[in-house]
Amino acid sequence: MLGLMQDRPLLISSLIDFAALYHGNTEIVSRTVEGPIHRYTYKDLAHRSKQLANALTKLGVKLGDRVGTLAWNTYRHFELYYGVSGMGAVLHTVNPRLFPEQIDYIVNHAEDSYLFFDITFAPLVEKLAPQLKTVKGFVALTDRAHMPKDSKIPNLLCYEDLIGAESGEYEWPVFDERTASSLCYTSGTTGNPKGVLYSHRSTVLHSYAVCQRDGLNLGSADSALVIVPLFHANAWGVPYGACMSGAKLVFPGPALDGKSVYELLRDEKCNFSLGVPTVWLAFFQHVDANKDLDVKKDILLERVVIGGSAAPRAMIERFAKQMDCFVIHAWGMTEMSPLGTTGNLLKKHAGLPLQQRLDVQAKQGRTVYGVEIKITDDTGKELPRDGVAFGDVKVRGPWITKGYFKGEGGGVLDADGFFTTGDVATLDADGYMQITDRSKDVIKSGGEWISSIDLENAAVGHPAVQEAAVIGVFHAKWQERPLLLAIRKPGQEVSKEDLLAFLEDKVAKWWMPDDVVFVSELPHTATGKLLKTKLREQFKDHKLPTPGA
Numbered sequence: 425m426l427g428l429m430q431d432r433p434l435l436i437s438s439l440i441d442f443a444a445l446y447h448g449n450t451e452i453v454s455r456t457v458e459g460p461i462h463r464y465t466y467k468d469l470a471h472r473s474k475q476l477a478n479a480l481t482k483l484g485v486k487l488g489d490r491v492g493t494l495a496w497n498t499y500r501h502f503e504l505y506y507g508v509s510g511m512g513a514v515l516h517t518v519n520p521r522l523f524p525e526q527i528d529y530i531v532n533h534a535e536d537s538y539l540f541f542d543i544t545f546a547p548l549v550e551k552l553a554p555q556l557k558t559v560k561g562f563v564a565l566t567d568r569a570h571m572p573k574d575s576k577i578p579n580l581l582c583y584e585d586l587i588g589a590e591s592g593e594y595e596w597p598v599f600d601e602r603t604a605s606s607l608c609y610t611s612g613t614t615g616n617p618k619g620v621l622y623s624h625r626s627t628v629l630h631s632y633a634v635c636q637r638d639g640l641n642l643g644s645a646d647s648a649l650v651i652v653p654l655f656h657a658n659a660w661g662v663p664y665g666a667c668m669s670g671a672k673l674v675f676p677g678p679a680l681d682g683k684s685v686y687e688l689l690r691d692e693k694c695n696f697s698l699g700v701p702t703v704w705l706a707f708f709q710h711v712d713a714n715k716d717l718d719v720k721k722d723i724l725l726e727r728v729v730i731g732g733s734a735a736p737r738a739m740i741e742r743f744a745k746q747m748d749c750f751v752i753h754a755w756g757m758t759e760m761s762p763l764g765t766t767g768n769l770l771k772k773h774a775g776l777p778l779q780q781r782l783d784v785q786a787k788q789g790r791t792v793y794g795v796e797i798k799i800t801d802d803t804g805k806e807l808p809r810d811g812v813a814f815g816d817v818k819v820r821g822p823w824i825t826k827g828y829f830k831g832e833g834g835g836v837l838d839a840d841g842f843f844t845t846g847d848v849a850t851l852d853a854d855g856y857m858q859i860t861d862r863s864k865d866v867i868k869s870g871g872e873w874i875s876s877i878d879l880e881n882a883a884v885g886h887p888a889v890q891e892a893a894v895i896g897v898f899h900a901k902w903q904e905r906p907l908l909l910a911i912r913k914p915g916q917e918v919s920k921e922d923l924l925a926f927l928e929d930k931v932a933k934w935w936m937p938d939d940v941v942f943v944s945e946l947p948h949t950a951t952g953k954l955l956k957t958k959l960r961e962q963f964k965d966h967k968l969p970t971p972g973a
């Protein structure tokens with residue numbers, strides 16, 4: 425017997441309608457690409473998204489057509505989230521930090537019909553345009569006064585002119601909730617990037633996890649600085665969760681340096697923010713370099729979501745001590761919309777002394793409802809949830825991909841419908857997951873696995889270490905042994921011996937790096953992750969000083 429409840433489809437347009445009606449006067453603040461701070465409300469967002477939908481219709485954009493973006497976090501990019509998906513087209517956010525050849529590949533592979541770009545990227549678009557065969561027009565996300573001058577970009581349109589000519593009256597179409605809504609390519613360190621194609625249903629369901637108390641806990645009382653880019657896995661679902669919850673949003677535009685982030689947090693009284701560890705490193709560098717700042721008074725952060733890479737324990741501790749701010753350590757991936765686990769505390773953790781609480785927070789958190797997680801060994805056998813055994817992380821759920829766009833990479837699910845994440849982790853009895861590595865970054869020493877992430881986290885706990893990376897290097901006796909690469913903080917001294925001595929009581933004896941090399945920089949991917957393939961290449965001939973190497 426079927427239930428007798430209404431089959432209203434879960435559509436992204438319902439989120440903006442809700443926000444306009446119930447949070448219409450809540451602010452959305454952006455630092456613009458042109459410079460000044462821009463302010464408007466959810467009501468304005470809804471109106472302009474409808475103007476955009478009308479404009480797209482006139483341009484001939486139809487259900488299922490892809491519309492690309494190369495843009496920072498601002499209100500205009502946000503409007504595309506609703507205008508494009510709401511009218512039934514597919515919003516394709518492209519990461520502008522990728523190499524031009526990758527952007528060329530991605531836009532052509534997605535067959536984008538239009539490309540909306542911030543004026544910062546005008547030179548890039550000009551260079552790429554001749555190769556982008558499917559793109560019928562390029563829309564600069566600005567007003568007439570700021571249009572790129574003397575540009576050779578063909579079919580160049582001005583966003584403000586385009587939407588300004590349209591009415592804000594528009595009836596969002598109703599269609600199957602499984603219709604594609606947005607497309608995001610994974611950064612992938614090897615091979616061509618692959619597209620993850622989200623649906624309206626997956627997006628709306630995922631938004632509940634963003635707003636859930638034990639998810640990201642985004643709510644109407646929040647003022648949220650969205651540092652995670654709108655082109656990185658849908659900014660972790662915040663653009664949708666924000667409309668569901670009515671949170672005030674603050675967009676930093678292109679200014680992601682420590683000073684700009686600090687000022688925006690202060691001026692907009694943000695109590696919530698989200699970003700990868702790298703941006704918070706820059707933030708704390710700014711704090712360290714400006715001793716006269718009154719951080720306690722200026723920064724009202726209560727919760728910060730850190731994900732994309734492991735949040736170092738030292739960083740979580742600093743947020744707690746300096747700002748009384750709780751770090752929600754989150755894990756996920758583009759293929760998962762992206763939320764998988766979030767690091768909230770259980771009742772039994774209430775009142776724990778800080779160091780014991782940090783033991784919990786340094787883990788990647790517990791599974792949110794909607795995601796099933798298991799860890800397996802090489803044969804696919806499920807491993808115990810004992811906090812000790814570690815294996816391949818596999819996931820299943822309604823906002824997890826079942827295959828890449830255009831079938832790239834073939835079948836990606838196992839016989840039970842689980843997707844292999846490529847991460848290696850432990851799960852404990854409470855359900856907390858701890859990522860120990862990407863499966864291809866695991867260090868295999870004498871047949872046993874060593875976690876490079878644990879070693880990196882321990883190393884950045886040293887007060888003179890800015891950033892650290894650990895890779896496996898060939899060792900004749902043990903096959904591979906860990907090599908620690910570290911960047912010293914400006915003006916600080918630390919030797920190899922100091923660092924090894926510091927690690928001694930923090931990691932198992934046989935995990936101790938065989939060597940330490942200080943470097944001036946470490947390579948990162950376009951989404952801020954350590955690019956270990958490059959490091960392995962760079963140090964492939966490194967001779968370890970240990971016996972038997």
Ligand code: AMP
Nearest residue numbers: 731732733734754755756757758859951
């Ligand atoms: P992306 O799809 O670019 O967001 O990358 C997803 C990958 O980032 C995951 O598969 C993990 O390897 C890594 N990642 C994301 N969050 C975390 C975290 N909190 N700790 C460790 N690794 C993470």
